[in-house]
Amino acid sequence: MHDSATRFIRITALASGLLPVSAAAAQGEKPNIVVIVADDLLSSEISCYGGRNLxxxxxDRLAREGLRMTGAYASMAxxxxxxxxxxxxxxxxxxxxxxxxxxxxxxTKTVCEYMAEEGYRVARAGKNHPVNPDVYRFEELPGFPVNCVSREASYDTSGIREFIARDDPRxxxxxxxxxxxxxPWTWGDPSEFDPDRLVMPENCIGDRRMREIFTHYLAEVRALDDEVGSVLETLTECGELDNTLVLFLGEQGPQLPGGKWTCWYPGVHSALLARYPARIRPGRVSDAVVQYEDLLPTFIDLAGGRRRRELDGKSFKKVLFGEQAKxxxxxxxxxxxxxAGNAxxxxxxxxxxxxxxWNLLPDSSFYKTFMDLRKPANRKGWWPVWTDAAKRDSVARRLVGRYVHRPEFEFYDxxxxxxxxxNRIGDPAYRARIDRMKRELKGWMKRQGDTGVGMDVPFRNRPRK
Structure with missing residues (x-):
């Protein structure tokens, strides 16, 4: 029987209750996949990852009813x-x-082409980075804000509802x-949070003014959580929640020193949650190391496709389904x-x-344009709060100093x-491990054609049609 016809029969049986979800999965159905992606999220603020502010x-429902991964990383923040x-x-x-x-x-071939080859229809709602449409041929759905610096962020799920509920067997x-x-942290209700009672990140200053700013950040985390709830509700109303692998990704850390634009843990670490009751046991936690590059190979694997050796990533489907630990x-x-800064x-x-x-230009000072306090707009941000606090407080002085001035190598346990x-780079107890990891890192750069300093130069995109 033709695959689409078979799937139509399966879906009809599921809807009528004749075929349980687990039985459908056992018979090799390709799951629907929904990937919810945050934007500049400090994943440690999510309560299922230990966050105490909200x-x-x-x-958290995704973690409770599915898998929470603690070792997911972005390769660039x-x-x-x-x-x-x-x-x-x-x-x-x-x-x-x-x-x-x-x-x-x-x-460059993308998920749009790869997953179409596996019989999937592919769409995106919300933030549209990267935007070059001659490469990323998504069907773009309405309803969620596209501009990440918008000060207003109302949304509705009508676009994704129509896409999910289409009369299409794929x-x-x-x-x-x-x-x-x-x-700019302008959406949501910061009055929900008492600045004096916040548990601030350990790499952040505790100045009262910074606490006030952080309430606005947390208000947007609340707004993010509300959006996740709306997506789950829409899947439920369409009768597809338990037929769908739902993934939540934290993306990268926030626009604070030590987060975005760094290779430190708060910058590159990402939440990764997965719910699919047919195959994922609820409440599981995995410390397997995975990267964003591994997600597309995992999608192809879930669809029953062959391994694509041209890809850098590797499928972690067996980790998702509890069949493999690493x-x-x-x-x-x-x-x-x-x-937006110097090389x-x-x-x-x-x-x-x-x-x-490895900081390849350690004799330089790290600089981003938001640090230029000669510009009036920058004087209203958090950087002047940090630099002012550093004049009086030794902890703030250290945090500002380590952000701007870094040694060639850093090593952390x-x-x-x-x-x-x-930084334990000078600790003799770690010398052998440090040497091994240096070799591994340089080997990866060589395999990638990464020229290091030669890549950090201004560019010009091709003209758009």
């Missing part, structure tokens, strides 16, 4: 590069978007891309600073416990230093 009830990796299965040096807002190489892959909690040995990351290339390698960071604040 209860993210909808995101900027939206365009990491979303290009999500959609292409390639590291930034190979897909071309190795600087923020730099176009992906023309001709399974679907849907990306719902929030703009929360990306700056995925990859190392997660790699890079940062190139041009477009300051960074590379890193990490496993589940240790991380080595997450077992006793999860926020990566205590």
């Amino acid at each position: 209860e993210t009830v909808n995101i 900027m939206s365009v590069p990491i979303r290009a990796s999500l959609y292409t299965g390639l590291y930034p040096a190979r897909h071309g978007s190795w600087l923020n807002h730099k176009d992906t190489f023309l001709g 399974p679907f892959l849907l990306f719902v891309c929030s703009i929360h909690p990306h700056a 995925a990859r040995r190392y997660a790699y990351a890079m940062h190139n600073n041009c477009t 300051y290339p960074i590379r890193s390698i990490r496993d589940g416990r240790y991380v080595l960071i 997450l077992a006793d230093d999860p926020w990566e604040m205590n």
Whole structure:
């Protein structure tokens, strides 16, 4: 029987209750896939990841009813590069978007083509990075904000509802891309949070003014959680929730020192939650190391497709389904600073416990345009709060100093230093491991064609038609 006809019969049986979800999965059905992507999320603020400032009830539901992964990482803590990796299965040096807002190489194959070959219809709602439509041929759905710096962020689910409920027997892959909690942190209700009672991140200053700012960030985390709830409600109303693998991704860290634009843990670590009751046992936790580049190969594997050796990522389907404990040995990351700052290339390698960071231009000072306080707009942000606090407070002085001035190499042991604040590069107890990780990192760069300093230069995108 033709695959689409078979699927139609299965769906009809599911709707009538004649075939339980688990039986459908056992018979090899390709699951629907919904991927909810946050924007600049400090994943440690989610309550299921230990956050104590708010209860993210909808995101937590995915963890309670599915799998929570603790070892997921972005290979670049900027939206365009990491979303290009999500959609292409390639590291930034190979897909071309190795600087923020730099176009992906023309001709790069994406999830839109790969998953169409596996019989899926593919769409995206919300934030549209990367935007070059000659590479990313998504069906773009209405209803969610597209501009990540919008000060207003109302939404509705009518676009995704129509897509999910179409009279089309093919399974679907849907990306719902929030703009929360990306700056300028103007949406939501910050009055929900008492600044004096906040538990501030360990790599953040505790100044009262910073606490006030952080309430606005948390308000957008709340808005993100509300969006997740709306997506789950829509899937339920369409009768597709339990037939769908729902993934939640935290993307990368926030626009605060130590988060976005770094290779430190709060920058590159990402929440990754997965709910699919047919195959994922509820309440599981996995420490397997995975990267955003691994998601496309996993989608292909879930669809029953063959391994695509041209991709950098590797499927972790067996980890999702509890059939395997580990995925990859190392997660790699890079940062190139041009477009909104000076040249300051960074590379890193990490496993589940240790991380080595290589700052390729350590004699330079790290600089982003938001740090220029001669510009009136920047005087209203959080950087002047940090630099002012550093004049009076030794902790703030250290945090500002480590952000601007960095040694060539940093090495951290997450077992006793999860926020990566205590550089152990000179500790002889780690010398052999450091040397091994240096070799591994340089080997990865060579395989990728990563020229290091040579990649952190200004660029010009091709003209758009």
